[in-house]
Amino acid sequence: MALRGSGSGRGERQSSAPGRTVDHLPPSIMDGMTETPRATMPERVVRADRRASILGAIGQTPLLRIRLFERDAPGVTVFGKAEFLNAGGSVKDRAALRMIEDGEASGALTHDRIILDSTSGNTGIAYALVGAALGYRVRLVMPTNVSDERKTTIAAYGAEIVYSDAQEGSDGAIRVARALYEEAPDTYFMPDQYNNDGNWKAHYDGTGAEIWEQTNGQVTHFVAGLGTSGTFVGVTRRLRDERADVVCVSVQPEDPWHGLEGMKHMPTAIVPGIYDAALADDNLWAPTEASYELAAELAEHEGVMVGHSSGAALWGVREVARRIGHGVVVTVLADGGGRYLSGGLYGRRWQ
Ligand SMILES: Cc1ncc(COP(=O)(O)O)c(C=O)c1O
16 A cells, blocks of 8 residues: 555645745646746746646655565554655655755845755756756766766766765765865855755655655654755654654664765764754664665565665664564655666676
8 A cells, every 4th residue: 555645746745935836727738838048937937837847746755555574563564755756766856956946045046056066866866857957057076986877867967077086975075065166156056955954844844744644643653864864854853743752763874884875874974964863762773785685675575676775774664663563664765776776786686
C-alpha cells in the first residue's frame, strides 16, 4: 500500500513562497506555448508557467510501505518517502526549489546573476534542473570523484561544473565555492544550502507536512540520514509541532571515510549552520557495507531501487524497529539506485 496525500496534487506542492497561489484558471498546455522572453514576462505569466512546468513534479511524493523488517519486528509498520520520484530524482529538489524561490522573492536572485553553490551531486542536479526550467545560469563546485552519472546529468541541464580536490570531499567544495563568491559577489546568487533556512523549511512545509498527512497523524518515529541536515531538521520540527512526542532519530556514517554519498560524518565535517544536534532523540552510526546491502535487498525483494544513503537510513530503521517492537516508522528514500550503477552498488548481483 502506498499512501499519497489526500489533499493537494503534485502541482500544488510544498513551497510557501509568496505568490504561490496564482490564477483562477488551471494551468493549461498553452502556457508552455506562449513563449515570451523571460526577462519581459509579466510576473503573473511567469508563475503560471511554473505550475505547468517540470517544477510541478517536485514534492507530494508517495509514501511506500516497506516490508523488509516485518519478520524482525512484526509490530512495526515501516514507510519510506519516495523522494527519488521528484522531478530531478532526489529529495534535494525540494530544497533547491525553495532556496531559489526565496532568493527571487527577496530580490537577491535576478536573471543577471549566476546561481553558485557547492554540492556533492543531488543538490547540483536539482539546481541545474530548476535553473534550466526558470532560465538561470548555474555554476556548481563538486569534488572530482563524484559519480559520472551525476556529472553527466548536471551537464545535460546546461550547468557548469568547477572541480575541487577529491581528497577534501564536500568540505573542499564548500571552500572553493566560497572563494569564487568572495572574488565576485555581484556575479552570483549563492544559496549556500548548509546555512540557508529555506533548505530545512522546504521539509517543514513539504516533506514533514506530507508525512503527517499521509500517515493520518499516526507516525510515531522518524528516521533520516544527515547531509546538510535540512531533511532531518525540517521534518523533525514539523512533526514535533504536530505532536510533541514523535521520536526522531538521525543517522550518520559510522566513520569519516564512508562510501555513503550525500551523507555527512558530523564529528569530522564542517558542521552546517542549519544543523541542530539537540533535535535528535538519538543518533545512529550506519556502517557502509550493511547500508549497501540493505539498499540492494530493497530493490531485490520490494522492487524499490534506492541509493546508498537510503540503505543507511534503512539500517537505522531496522535498529529502531528492533528496539521499539511497536510503532509506525517513517524514513526518507533520498534518491534512486540508478544514480550509482557505475559505482557498483548493484553490480555484484549479476557478476
Ligand atoms: C543521496 C542523499 N541522501 C541524503 C542526503 C541528506 O539530505 P540533507 O542534505 O537534507 O540532510 C543527501 C543530501 O545531499 C543526499 O544527496
